[in-house]
Amino acid sequence: MLLKSKLLVISIVLCVQGCAAINSNKSESNGIGQLVIAEPVAVNYKSEIAILRLSDIILRAEITDEQRAQLFYDRGVIYDSVGLRSLARLDFNRALKLKPNLVDAYNFIGIQFTQLQEFNQAYDAFDSALDLNPEHEYAYLNRGIALYYGGRPNLARSDFQVFHHGRADDPYRLLWLYLAEYQINASQAKADLAERSTQVADNIWAKNIINLYLGEETQSEFIQNLTLNINTNKELSDRLCEAYFYLGKYNQLLGKEDVASNFFKLALSTNVFEFVEHRYAKLELDLMRSEQLEIDTTTEPE
Incomplete structure (x- = not known):
């Protein structure tokens, strides 16, 4: 909003x-x-409240492991959105321990490994996401970016081509393909x-x-x-x-x-x-x- x-x-x-x-x-x-x-964007107070509420539910509620995994993932997404990358990565890993087939968590972990220049681990995370869901188009984008920064432009181009094919009228998909x-x-x-x-x-x-x-x-x-x-x-x-x-x-x-x-x-x-x-x-x-x-x-x- x-x-x-x-x-x-x-x-x-x-x-x-x-x-x-x-x-x-x-x-x-x-x-x-x-x-x-522009004036730098301030952290939305709604994000802070959401983190507090999710933390309270994780600690106190009687829920299944699958539900707790989803809550860890949701909190990790919010942590990531406000720049708290280490806390986000910790929550994504917690989520995967409880629910090893949580595709989006692998995708986020791959992004973070890319930012850390841990490219082999990033590739493994994106491969896991695509093994679980071959139609996960943003895993193609993010693996392509990891390959691009990892010095593998030919492989990056292949992933960006798949991503671009999904929406050929998207200028950002076209730009990443061009860079590779x-x-x-x-x-x-x-x-x-x-x-x-x-x-x-x-x-x-x-x-x-x-x-x-x-x-x-x-x-x-x-x-x-x-x-x-x-x-x-x-x-x-x-x-x-x-x-x-x-x-x-x-x-x-x-x-x-x-x-x-x-x-x-x-x-x-x-x-x-x-x-x-x-x-x-x-x-x-x-x-x-x-x-x-x-x-x-x-x-x-x-």
Whole structure:
């Protein structure tokens, strides 16, 4: 439920070096003028109350193991939605001990192992989910993401293709498929993105992300349009979480690591913990730091 509130919009200047659209002749100035920032989303008091009530039922009620497993899972989902990942993982594991065929718990555990860069354990969790329910489409998405970050783009592409096939008009499914295919063959990935994007309606906001990646919209134009049709701070935070993550990936593909890092940090600043983009903005930053540390270590003078 969205609460009406006054938007907090702060315009700041982000200086970047020579931003250009991917594989495009369009150029942009060295400064991105107006960058929109939303007030970070606060934890919903209803989530806190729900955690308290579920905890009370788990401790005091006389219920079956299957019912208790579901309650552990439900509480884990709420913990996860407010950023308490360790508590969520503990509850998901408790749920699986009581009910080993709880598909969604495997899916969530796989996501968390991906965020921790424990990729083999993530694959095992998603495999378990799909063994129990081969039609669980989000297990394909999440296993694809784990494979993507685990350096297996061909396998990631296969999972993203299954996920994309479920709803070919969903721009986010198309974007993840593109990111995996870009690692395999960048020029072919762009051509395929252009062809598949015709199935995405122009009135869907995320179509702008696709246009940005195709070079049909500049980065400055993309940022200027971020507040269109936004009425609440929650709506703004949700959009910025997505937008800044994909701007981070966009600049990363251009080799602009410092700019990408700033955009990932902006995505994290929204506090939209349950969004895929928020989850993996943190992983992107962790991976970038690890790569930089490895470079610094190998270039140290003897």
